[in-house]
Amino acid sequence: MKKQRLIGIDLCRGFAAYAVVLLHSxxxxxxxxxxxxxxLSSFFIFAVPFFLATSFYFTVGKSSIKLSSDFWKSRFQxxxxxxxxxxxxxxxxxxxxxxxxxxxxxxxxxxxxxxxxIFLGGASVQLYFLxxxxxxxxxxxxxxxxxxxxxxxxLALLSVLSIGLNQLLVLSGNSYSLADKIAFKSLLxxxxxxxxxxxxxxxxxxxxxxxIRCLPYIFTGMLLKQLIPYLQSTKWNKMLHNIIPTLSLTxxxxxxxxxxxxxxxxxxxxxxxYLLLLFGIYYxxxxxxxxxxxxxxxxxGIYLIHTFFVQVFKLVIAKINPSWITQVSVxxxxxxxxxxxxxxxxxxxxxxxxxxxxKYMFGA
Numbered sequence: 001m002k003k004q005r006l007i008g009i010d011l012c013r014g015f016a017a018y019a020v021v022l023l024h025s026x027x028x029x030x031x032x033x034x035x036x037x038x039x040l041s042s043f044f045i046f047a048v049p050f051f052l053a054t055s056f057y058f059t060v061g062k063s064s065i066k067l068s069s070d071f072w073k074s075r076f077q078x079x080x081x082x083x084x085x086x087x088x089x090x091x092x093x094x095x096x097x098x099x100x101x102x103x104x105x106x107x108x109x110x111x112x113x114x115x116x117x118i119f120l121g122g123a124s125v126q127l128y129f130l131x132x133x134x135x136x137x138x139x140x141x142x143x144x145x146x147x148x149x150x151x152x153x154x155l156a157l158l159s160v161l162s163i164g165l166n167q168l169l170v171l172s173g174n175s176y177s178l179a180d181k182i183a184f185k186s187l188l189x190x191x192x193x194x195x196x197x198x199x200x201x202x203x204x205x206x207x208x209x210x211x212i213r214c215l216p217y218i219f220t221g222m223l224l225k226q227l228i229p230y231l232q233s234t235k236w237n238k239m240l241h242n243i244i245p246t247l248s249l250t251x252x253x254x255x256x257x258x259x260x261x262x263x264x265x266x267x268x269x270x271x272x273x274y275l276l277l278l279f280g281i282y283y284x285x286x287x288x289x290x291x292x293x294x295x296x297x298x299x300x301g302i303y304l305i306h307t308f309f310v311q312v313f314k315l316v317i318a319k320i321n322p323s324w325i326t327q328v329s330v331x332x333x334x335x336x337x338x339x340x341x342x343x344x345x346x347x348x349x350x351x352x353x354x355x356x357x358x359k360y361m362f363g364a
Contacts, residue, residue, distance in 0.1 A: 005293060005296065006280060006281060006283075007283065007289055007292050007293065007296075008245070008279060008280035008281065008282065008283025008284075009054065009277075009280040009281065009296065010280075010292045010293055010295055010296025010297075010299075011280065011283070011292050011295065011296070012050065012054075012276050012277070012279065012280040013051075013054065013280075013295070013296045013299035014292070014295035014296060014298075014299050014302075015276075016046070016047045016050045016051055016276070016299065017047075017295075017298075017299040017302040017303050017306075017341070018044075018302075018337070018341045019044035019045075019046065019047035019050075020044075020047045020048070020126065020302075020303055020306065021302070021306045021310075021337050021340050021341045021344065022040075022041065022044050022333065022334075022337035022341075023041055023044055023045070023047065024125070024126075024306065024307060024310050025310060025313070025333060025336040025337035025340055026041065026328040026332065026333035026336060026337070027041070030314065030325055030326070030328050031325055031326035031327060031328060032326055032327050032328065033328045033333075034327070034328060034329050034330065036329070036330045037328050037329055037330050037332075037333045040330055040333060040334075041333070042260060043256050043257065045260075045265065045268075045269050045272075046256065046269050046272040046273050046276060048129060049217075049269040049270055049272070049273035050272075050273040050276050050277065051129065051303070052132070052133075052136070052213075052214065052217045052273070053217050053220070053221070053270075053273040053274055053276075053277045054277055054280075055133060055136075055217075056136060056140065056214065056217045056218050056221040057217075057221040057224060057225065057277060059137065059140055059221070060140060060144065060218060060221045060222045060225055075134070075137055077359070077363050078363035079130050079133050079134055079137075079363065080130075080134065081359070081360055081363055082130070082300075082304060082360070082361055082362055082363045083121070083127060083130040083131070085360045085361050086123070086124065086127060086304050086361065087117065087118075087121075087123040087124075087127060088123075089361075090123040090124040090127070090307075090308075091110075091117070091123050093308065094106075094110060094123070094124075095107065095110070095111075098110070110122070110123075113181065115199045115202065115203065116181045119131060119203055119206075120181045120203075120206060122181060124307050125178070125307060126303060126304065126306070126307055127304075128178060128181075129303070131210070132210045132213065132214065135207050135210040135211050135214060136210070136211065136214030136217070136218060138211075139211045139214055139215065139218060140218055143218055143219075143222075152223065152226055152227060152230075155219065155222055155223045155226065156223055158219045159216060159219040159220045159222075159223050162212075162215035162216045162218075162219050163216040163220075163267070163270065165212055165215065166212055166213055166215065166216050166266070167264060167266065167267055169209060169212055169213075170264065170266045171264065172186055172187075173185060173186035174186050174187050174209070175209055175212075175213065175266075176206055176209045176210060176213065181206070182196045182202060182205070182206065183205045183206045183208070183209035183210075184205045184208075184209065188205075216270060217270075220274065224274075224277075228281065240282065241282055241284060244278055244279070244282040245279050245282045245283045245284070248275045248276070248278040248279040248282070249275075249279050251275050252272055252275040252276055252279065255268055255271050255272050255275065256272050259271065259272065294349065295345070297352075297364075298345055298348045298349055298352070300362055300363070301344075301348030301351070301352065301361070301362045302341065302344045302345055302348055304361070304362070305344050305347060305348060306340060306341070306344045309340045309343050309344055309347075310340055313336055313339070313340055317336075348362070352364060
């Protein structure tokens with residue numbers, strides 16, 4: 001029997017997909033970004049943390065986990081196949097464009113790092129998320145033991161310790177650098193400045209940093225997978241379903257607006273992601289809403305395809321009025337992001353009607 005989709009999760013996935021689009025629709029690569037536009041963008045930094053939280057929450061506890069062929073076959077189809085496909089697509093788009101527009105610096109930067117292209121999502125900025133999912137999934141296959149044998153209090157402790165470890169990595173300047181595609185930079189600057197020139201060592205260190213980044217999401221996912229069924233079995237279940245959506249959404253807004261002023265940004269994003277996840281789990285809106293369901297189904301594709309339309313918009317707008325690119329305001333940021341999001345959604349919806357495209361490009 002097919003498991004019923006959670007309409008709240010579908011809505012939140014769509015919201016997170018829009019957040020990613022907005023973050024890339026008026027960033028510093030466009031030109032001068034107004035302070036108000038930067039403030040608006042900072043509200044949406046929860047996007048990737050939410051996708052990590054959701055992915056690992058729905059992965060931990062599956063009976064097919066361990067090293068079963070069925071589990072890894074589904075992960076291969078869902079993550080690795082689209083990763084390979086979109087890597088080839090973005091290379092096929094970028095190389096001719098950089099060559100035709102004589103952007104030799106961008107072309108050299110792209111082609112000088114084959115390791116980054118193959119393993120680190122170097123073909124397009126958003127693709128790095130997929131190798132992180134694979135690294136985290138490998139970690140889950142070994143950590144699943146804790147999900148079945150350890151009590152809630154100890155699992156909560158592991159979650160807190162893993163959050164602390166990741167924060168230590170971030171605050172020390174040793175977390176993964178998306179711009180340079182390296183990890184443990186501060187540490188290596190002290191002990192072996194040229195260590196990242198070794199491709200095997202570089203890849204190993206990046207994956208270690210990714211696993212450390214994933215651990216808080218894995219342990220917290222395990223914690224929720226045990227805690228939520230326990231709460232649902234108590235007399236408080238009905239009250240929780242009435243309170244948690246409103247409370248989590250209120251706290252989400254508070255932390256999204258003011259949280260970064262009080263706590264580190266990475267920790268704030270983690271908290272916001274789980275507040276949104278709790279809202280999605282407990283939200284009991286109209287369960288047969290076809291638009292919300294479709295949005296949830298297309299969110300993965302929107303994430304993968306949106307940077308193509310971001311670049312198209314930049315080229316078109318630059319031809320119409322270059323000042324609209326060099327001066328990004330709140331109005332232009334919203335206009336670009338909403339337009340790109342809707343075009344991406346429509347494109348993914350049409351593409352998914354073809355089973356072959358859906359399989360290879362979106363893992364459907």
